[in-house]
Amino acid sequence: MAKNVPTSRLARGTKLGAVAAGSIIRSKKTRLSMAGRSEAVRARMAEESMIRTTEQVVMVLGTMKGVAMKLGQMMSVLDLDLVPDAHRERFQQRLAVLRNAAPTVSFDAMRAVMEAEYGCPISEVFAEFDPAAIASASIGQVYRATLHDGRKVAVKVQYPGVDVAVRADLKNLTLFRRVLASAMPWITPAVLDELKLNMESELDYAAEARTQSEIAALYRGHPFIMVPDSVPELSNTRVLVSEFVDGIGFDAMRALPEAERDRIGEIIYRFYVGSLFTFNEFCGDPHPGNVLLAPDGRVTFLDFGLFNRMDPKMVEFEKQCLRAAAEERSEDLRQLMIDRGVLDSPDEIGADECLEYVLSASEWCLLDQPITITPELASGAFLLAVDPRASEFTGMKQQNLPPEHLFSRRADFLTFGMLGQLGCTSNWHGIAREWLYGEPPRTELGVAHHDWLASKPRKPARKSRATKRAN
Numbered sequence: 001m002a003k004n005v006p007t008s009r010l011a012r013g014t015k016l017g018a019v020a021a022g023s024i025i026r027s028k029k030t031r032l033s034m035a036g037r038s039e040a041v042r043a044r045m046a047e048e049s050m051i052r053t054t055e056q057v058v059m060v061l062g063t064m065k066g067v068a069m070k071l072g073q074m075m076s077v078l079d080l081d082l083v084p085d086a087h088r089e090r091f092q093q094r095l096a097v098l099r100n101a102a103p104t105v106s107f108d109a110m111r112a113v114m115e116a117e118y119g120c121p122i123s124e125v126f127a128e129f130d131p132a133a134i135a136s137a138s139i140g141q142v143y144r145a146t147l148h149d150g151r152k153v154a155v156k157v158q159y160p161g162v163d164v165a166v167r168a169d170l171k172n173l174t175l176f177r178r179v180l181a182s183a184m185p186w187i188t189p190a191v192l193d194e195l196k197l198n199m200e201s202e203l204d205y206a207a208e209a210r211t212q213s214e215i216a217a218l219y220r221g222h223p224f225i226m227v228p229d230s231v232p233e234l235s236n237t238r239v240l241v242s243e244f245v246d247g248i249g250f251d252a253m254r255a256l257p258e259a260e261r262d263r264i265g266e267i268i269y270r271f272y273v274g275s276l277f278t279f280n281e282f283c284g285d286p287h288p289g290n291v292l293l294a295p296d297g298r299v300t301f302l303d304f305g306l307f308n309r310m311d312p313k314m315v316e317f318e319k320q321c322l323r324a325a326a327e328e329r330s331e332d333l334r335q336l337m338i339d340r341g342v343l344d345s346p347d348e349i350g351a352d353e354c355l356e357y358v359l360s361a362s363e364w365c366l367l368d369q370p371i372t373i374t375p376e377l378a379s380g381a382f383l384l385a386v387d388p389r390a391s392e393f394t395g396m397k398q399q400n401l402p403p404e405h406l407f408s409r410r411a412d413f414l415t416f417g418m419l420g421q422l423g424c425t426s427n428w429h430g431i432a433r434e435w436l437y438g439e440p441p442r443t444e445l446g447v448a449h450h451d452w453l454a455s456k457p458r459k460p461a462r463k464s465r466a467t468k469r470a471n
Helices: 009-032 039-064 066-078 085-100 107-118 162-175 177-183 189-203 205-218 250-254 258-279 312-326 330-340 351-365 375-386 403-422 428-436 444-454 465-470
Strands: 126-129 140-147 152-158 239-243 281-283 291-293 299-301 307-309
Touching: 107 152, 107 239, 126 152, 162 189, 189 205, 205 239, 205 307, 250 258, 250 291, 250 403, 258 281, 258 299, 258 312, 258 403, 258 428, 258 444, 281 403, 307 403, 312 330, 312 351, 312 403, 312 428, 330 351, 351 375, 351 403, 351 428, 375 403, 428 444
Parallel strands: none
Antiparallel strands: 126 140, 140 152, 152 239, 281 307, 291 299
């Protein structure tokens, strides 16, 4: 039987504290033993110490679940430059565990959660229930079941006590910023603040079920995007029931021929990034565990706990910034940032730095030419934009990106990371011109998407709780 999730702030803090202490001790021992060693030996010892520390952080993140697991999932998507190239594949295999197979909790414990929520045995709710989990997430496990009316469903159940654990994580984030940054320097105060702002909303599965139902309705009948509908009447705070969708996972997609990977990449880009500019709303949690390729070729998108609907004025601001960067109008870009309050110290930031900073993160979708996304390209852009070890753009990294834009940029980076994992090629800017400039689509998928849009009645944009908090 798996151990219970540690829930107290002290218990969960102690795990991270032990990593920090171990890292410090190892660093001191390594330095003390370096006297008289050759440069090559010193480099190898330092490398091994870093690898042990980083792998221990991964192990702790996986055990803690909650917010810590979310950080681990971000690491797995972006393939960050945490370990030397020779060890990258092994490290990514460790991170893949965080993506799809978090440490499991016994079915007896998970059944107790469901029966507490329903107030009756699960046999009264489900005709059949497979006790073997088919997937794990940052705060829950997913099971396959059949309703009494014959419908096949996926049932996501929160780990017992994970709500307490997440809130303990949120308190510990401030305490352990320095600890986490020792192994993951890109975990800046802004990244942690954004996670704190949105993570707790993931604990309410009833709200997620309502959101998922709305998004399923929004994309119903789409030619290549599928969002399974939820079953709101059977969903509650800790249990989410939705239509079961069969399909292959992300690792299998990575093994597909290039043309198929390119097609999947365009669909992922359109859903996670294009939705913001088309519908003023987007899923803030792009990662490989949330996509499946259905037998009919549609890409299925899952998990809507971190979902945001943005004020159309803020979406227009992002469009204007991206257009200014694509056209290299640096002065206009700087003025947009000043007017929006992004630049706390405008006198210290020149127009060229504004432009180069935006291009360093987003040039892949601002150049009108085919670009193949690699893990190195995606992680390099992310680290250049946020990692304090990179000396470039020091002034920009200290500025004040409003929370709603930080949330959308996070989704953008994670989408970029997914495309890098697929190794797909496209003219990403050519696709983006549909929503940045209102131009006709250049791809077959774009034509099909616009035909579908033309057949849909447009509805007024909705506002979510996340948007209200951010604004």
